[in-house]
Amino acid sequence: MNGPAILAIDVGRRFVGRWALRGIELTIPEGATVLLHGANGSGKTTLLRVLASALSATTGSVSIFGKPAIEARADVALLSHADGHYDELSGWDNLDLAVRLGSGKGDVDATLARVGLGNRGRDAVRGYSAGMRKRLAFARVLLKAPKVAMFDEPYAALDPAGHDFVDGLFAELKAAGSTVLVSTHQVARVAAFSDMAVRLHEGRVAAPEAVS
Amino acid sequence: MNSILAECAAVTRKELVHLWRARSRMVATGTFALATLLLFSFAGGLDEDALRRNAAGYLWLGLLLASTLALGESFRVETEHNAIEMLLLLPVRPAALFYGKAIGNLVVLVIVGLVMVPFTVVLFDAAPKESVLKLGASIFLGAAAIAAPGTMHAALAARARSRDVLLPLLLFPLVVPCVIASVQATQLCIGGDAMGQFGAWLTVVAAFCVVHWSLGGLLFDRVVED
Numbered sequence: 095m096n097g098p099a100i101l102a103i104d105v106g107r108r109f110v111g112r113w114a115l116r117g118i119e120l121t122i123p124e125g126a127t128v129l130l131h132g133a134n135g136s137g138k139t140t141l142l143r144v145l146a147s148a149l150s151a152t153t154g155s156v157s158i159f160g161k162p163a164i165e166a167r168a169d170v171a172l173l174s175h176a177d178g179h180y181d182e183l184s185g186w187d188n189l190d191l192a193v194r195l196g197s198g199k200g201d202v203d204a205t206l207a208r209v210g211l212g213n214r215g216r217d218a219v220r221g222y223s224a225g226m227r228k229r230l231a232f233a234r235v236l237l238k239a240p241k242v243a244m245f246d247e248p249y250a251a252l253d254p255a256g257h258d259f260v261d262g263l264f265a266e267l268k269a270a271g272s273t274v275l276v277s278t279h280q281v282a283r284v285a286a287f288s289d290m291a292v293r294l295h296e297g298r299v300a301a302p303e304a305v306s
Numbered sequence: 307m308n309s310i311l312a313e314c315a316a317v318t319r320k321e322l323v324h325l326w327r328a329r330s331r332m333v334a335t336g337t338f339a340l341a342t343l344l345l346f347s348f349a350g351g352l353d354e355d356a357l358r359r360n361a362a363g364y365l366w367l368g369l370l371l372a373s374t375l376a377l378g379e380s381f382r383v384e385t386e387h388n389a390i391e392m393l394l395l396l397p398v399r400p401a402a403l404f405y406g407k408a409i410g411n412l413v414v415l416v417i418v419g420l421v422m423v424p425f426t427v428v429l430f431d432a433a434p435k436e437s438v439l440k441l442g443a444s445i446f447l448g449a450a451a452i453a454a455p456g457t458m459h460a461a462l463a464a465r466a467r468s469r470d471v472l473l474p475l476l477l478f479p480l481v482v483p484c485v486i487a488s489v490q491a492t493q494l495c496i497g498g499d500a501m502g503q504f505g506a507w508l509t510v511v512a513a514f515c516v517v518h519w520s521l522g523g524l525l526f527d528r529v530v531e532d
Contacts, residue, residue, distance in 0.1 A: 146395060147395070148391050148394070148395060148532070149532045150531070150532050167394075167395050167396070167397055168397035170395070172395055174388070174391075176387050176388035176391070177388075177392075178387055178388050178389045178391060178392025178393075179387055179389065180320070180324060180383065180389055181383075181386070181387070182324050182327040182328045182383075183320070183323060183324060183327065187320070187323060191316060191317075191319075191320050192392075192396060194308075194312070194313075194316035195308070195313055195316050195317070195393065195397070195398040196308050196313070196396060196397040196398060197396045197397070218327065
C-alpha cells in the first residue's frame with residue numbers, strides 16, 4: 095500500500111444546534127478496505143458524505159490523494175441512503191446520463207446485466223423495488239470505476255443473492271486497487287475482508303482498529 | 307473531462323426526456339395558466355376595448371403564475387431522491403447543470419406561452435396586428451427572462467420546508483422589470499406598433515436575459531453546493 099488515499103484532519107460538521115461530527119482524524123491508505131461502524135446516529139452517514147464532499151466540513155479538511163475532496167470527485171463514488179435516481183427515467187437512462195456527464199466509459203447494457211437488471215433496464219425506475227433501486231445504484235458505482243468507493247449500508251434492501259453480489263463487488267474493487275469504505279451494521283460480515291475498522295461514537299472516532 | 311457544451315447537452319436531454327415521460331406536469335401547468343386567463347376574462351368586465359388593451363398583461367400574469375408550478379416541480383425532481391447531489395458528485399460543471407435545467411424550464415414556459423396565445427385571442431378578442439413571428443419572439447425572450455432567474459431561485463428554495471411560498475416571494479420582485487417589458491412588447495404585437503417601439507422593449511427583455519443567464523452560470527455552484 096502507498097500513501098494515504100484519504101486524509102481527514104480535525105473534521106467537524108455542525109447541523110442546526112448540534113455537532114454531528116467532531117475532531118475526526120483519519121488516515122486511510124490507498125487500497126485499504128475500511129469498515130465504518132457505530133450505533134444509529136453516531137455520525138457514519140455524515141462522515142461518508144463529508145469525505146465524499148457531498149457535505150462540506152464545518153471545521154477541518156479532507157483530502158483525497160493529496161487534493162481537496164471537492165477537486166477529487168472524479169475519483170470518488172458514493173452509494174448513499176438516497177439513491178439519486180430519477181423516477182421517471184429508465185434505469186438505462188439514469189446510467190446513460192452518468193456516462194454522458196463523465197462518470198466512466200463503461201457499457202451501460204453490460205453493467206445493467208451485471209447487477210441483475212438486464213431485463214428491466216428500459217423500465218421506468220418508478221416501478222422498481224427497493225432492492226432493484228439499490229442494484230441500480232451499484233451499477234452507477236461500477237460504471238465510474240472509482241479509486242475511492244464509499245458505501246452507506248450497502249446490504250440494506252437486498253436479498254441474499256444481492257448480499258453475495260455486494261461481497262463479490264468489494265473483492266473486485268479491492269483487487270483493482272480501489273480504496274473502499276463500508277458503513278454498515280453487518281460488522282462481522284464486512285470485518286472478514288476489511289483491513290481496518292473505524293468505530294464512531296457520538297460523532298467522534300472511538301476506536302481505529304486493525305482487524306486483519 | 308467533457309466540454310461544457312457536451313455536459314449541458316446531456317443535462318438538457320435528461321430534462322426533455324423527463325418532461326416527456328412526466329408530461330402530466332406540463333399539462334397541469336398549462337391548465338393552470340388557461341384557468342387563470344379564463345378568470346381574468348370574467349374579472350375584466352364587459353368592456354371589450356379594455357379587455358383587448360390589457361390582453362398582453364393577462365397573458366403574462368397567467369404565465370408568470372404558472373411558471374412557479376413548473377419551476378418548483380423541476381427541482382422537486384432533483385431533491386426527491388437527492389439526485390442533484392449525485393449529479394454534483396460527477397465530474398460535471400455546476401454551470402452545465404444550470405444551463406441544462408434552465409433550457410428545460412424555458413421549453414416548458416415557451417410551450418405553455420404559445421398554447422395561451424390562441425386562448426388570449428379568443429377570450430379577449432386580441433388577434434395580433436403585427437406579425438406572428440414578433441409575437442413568438444416576445445414570448446420566447448420573456449419566457450427566457452423568467453426561466454433563468456426562476457431556475458436559480460427554484461434551486462435556492464428547493465431545500466426549504468416552505469419552498470412553494472418562498473419561490474414566488476423571491477422570484478416575482480426580481481422579474482417585474484422584464485415582465486413589464488414583455489407585456490409592452492406583446493401588447494404592441496396585438497394592438498399594432500405605429501411608433502416602432504417593439505424593438506426597444508424587446509431589447510430591454512434581451513438585456514435582462516443576458517444578465518440573468520450569465521449570473522446563473524457563474525453563481526449556480528454557490529446555490530447548489532452545501
